[in-house]
Amino acid sequence: xAPSTNEQALDAGIEKQLTGRCLxxxxxxxxxxxxxxxxxxxxxxxxxxxxxKAKGMVITQNIEAAIRYxxxxxxxxxxxxxxxxxVIAFSGTKEVDGIExxxxxxxxxxxxxxxxxxxxxxxxxxxxxxxxxxxFDQPKLCTMYVDKKLQWVLAVQALSRLNRAAAKWGKKxxxxxxxxxxxxxxxxxxxxxxxxxxxxxxxxxxxNVLHELKDSLDDEGAYEWHEVEQFVELYFDNADAQQLSPIxxxxxxxxxxxxxxxxxxxxxxxxxxxxxxxxxGQMASIIPYEIVVWEKLFWFLKFLIPKLIVKDxxxxxxxxxxxxxxxxxxxxxxxxxxxxxxxxxxETELEPQNSNPRGAYGxxxxxDPLDEIILSFNERWFQDWGAxxxx
Numbered sequence: 418x419a420p421s422t423n424e425q426a427l428d429a430g431i432e433k434q435l436t437g438r439c440l441x442x443x444x445x446x447x448x449x450x451x452x453x454x455x456x457x458x459x460x461x462x463x464x465x466x467x468x469x470k471a472k473g474m475v476i477t478q479n480i481e482a483a484i485r486y487x488x489x490x491x492x493x494x495x496x497x498x499x500x501x502x503x504v505i506a507f508s509g510t511k512e513v514d515g516i517e518x519x520x521x522x523x524x525x526x527x528x529x530x531x532x533x534x535x536x537x538x539x540x541x542x543x544x545x546x547x548x549x550x551x552x553f554d555q556p557k558l559c560t561m562y563v564d565k566k567l568q569w570v571l572a573v574q575a576l577s578r579l580n581r582a583a584a585k586w587g588k589k590x591x592x593x594x595x596x597x598x599x600x601x602x603x604x605x606x607x608x609x610x611x612x613x614x615x616x617x618x619x620x621x622x623x624x625n626v627l628h629e630l631k632d633s634l635d636d637e638g639a640y641e642w643h644e645v646e647q648f649v650e651l652y653f654d655n656a657d658a659q660q661l662s663p664i665x666x667x668x669x670x671x672x673x674x675x676x677x678x679x680x681x682x683x684x685x686x687x688x689x690x691x692x693x694x695x696x697x698g699q700m701a702s703i704i705p706y707e708i709v710v711w712e713k714l715f716w717f718l719k720f721l722i723p724k725l726i727v728k729d730x731x732x733x734x735x736x737x738x739x740x741x742x743x744x745x746x747x748x749x750x751x752x753x754x755x756x757x758x759x760x761x762x763x764e765t766e767l768e769p770q771n772s773n774p775r776g777a778y779g780x781x782x783x784x785d786p787l788d789e790i791i792l793s794f795n796e797r798w799f800q801d802w803g804a805x806x807x808x
Contacts, residue, residue: 429798431745444760449598453562458594459561462500462541463505472535473560475544476575480511482564483546484518490542501541506531506548531794550575558584572600573609574640627700627711633716637686639672639725652716661720670723680728687725691717713785 453475461471477483477491487505494503508520508528520528535543535555543549543558550571558578567575597605636641648664672683697715730762 436682446485447489450486450493453494458500459666465594467557467559467588470538470557471559472557473542474558475542475562476565477546478565480546481513483507483544484513488545502539503533503542504535504540505544508548553578554581556581559624561595567600572605599710613653622675627697630689631714633689638676640668644668647719649713655736665724668721673726673784683727687727761800
């Protein structure tokens with residue numbers, strides 16, 4: 418049956434609204450890119466900060482926004498005579514406006530070379546969504562343009578990318594600059610306060626839980642111990658992926674297909690595996706352990722976990738939630754300029770790592786506050802970022 422005139426008009430109206438929103442979002446990105454370069458070129462590049470080697474990072478909300486920022490910045494730089502080059506970092510591929518993009522295709526060099534190219538003098542800006550937002554060490558990075566919600570540890574880790582000593586280039590505190598389009602002063606203060614002056618755990622993390630977690634993981638039968646031994650021996654002998662992958666794939670196939678595990682049992686195993694990796698990884702960095710089996714299982718699970726397929730029991734609820742949300746409006750205004758954030762000097766108390774080895778089985782189910790649910794949801798589904806769940 419052909420659609421009625423009213424239905425066609427409604428569809429046309431919806432399409433017009435969506436097009437208008439996309440154009441408005443794109444216009445906003447172009448305006449922000451202009452603002453960024455109006456600061457970065459005269460205040461960082463032309464002023465020869467860090468002996469002419471200072472670099473900046475543009476932090477965006479997702480891969481699509483990163484691609485649009487990269488394109489806008491590239492066009493503006495071209496109009497201004499290309500005083501320097503910009504590079505983008507994201508994992509996998511992303512389709513925008515019917516065109517599929519990848520990091521390597523946009524940059525013109527392999528993805529694993531992005532860090533090295535960004536270190537060269539001609540590359541001064543790095544556009545990211547989440548990749549390289551944490552754990553990225555570039556001492557010449559001194560300027561950051563933020564258009565992404567940063568909360569709690571993510572805010573501390575991201576903004577701390579600027580806090581890398583670079584004595585050979587004369588890097589000083591005065592060289593650091595952050596222009597934030599998204600977060601308020603109170604947001605950043607809340608994120609940094611727990612880590613300022615002194616931080617201590619409210620109680621000790623019980624490392625004995627590693628024994629319980631290992632026993633529980635061993636009992637499930639997803640891996641044979643000789644596979645763990647073989648993998649670790651090859652891994653530390655610098656074996657290539659062709660030798661390592663079959664071992665991990667065998668265990669992953671056994672878990673995903675051969676074992677008669679329910680969805681809940683699979684979720685339970687994966688949660689416990691992640692608990693083991695997280696607790697052991699953090700504790701081993703400060704306490705020397707002589708329990709070799711923990712170290713071996715740690716490395717094996719790090720490669721196995723990403724290949725464990727677990728069905729999300731709440732997927733339908735999440736889909737319904739997304740369908741009900743309308744993100745149609747966006748406002749931009751200058752809120753603070755050269756604002757000093759005062760942090761609390763008192764000692765902070767943090768909870769230790771959760772040492773409960775229950776996995777997916779709980780007695781009394783706990784529910785997080787809405788802001789924690791949103792943060793967890795965003796980190797799980799919208800961090801893009803290839804190695805972690807894709808957007």
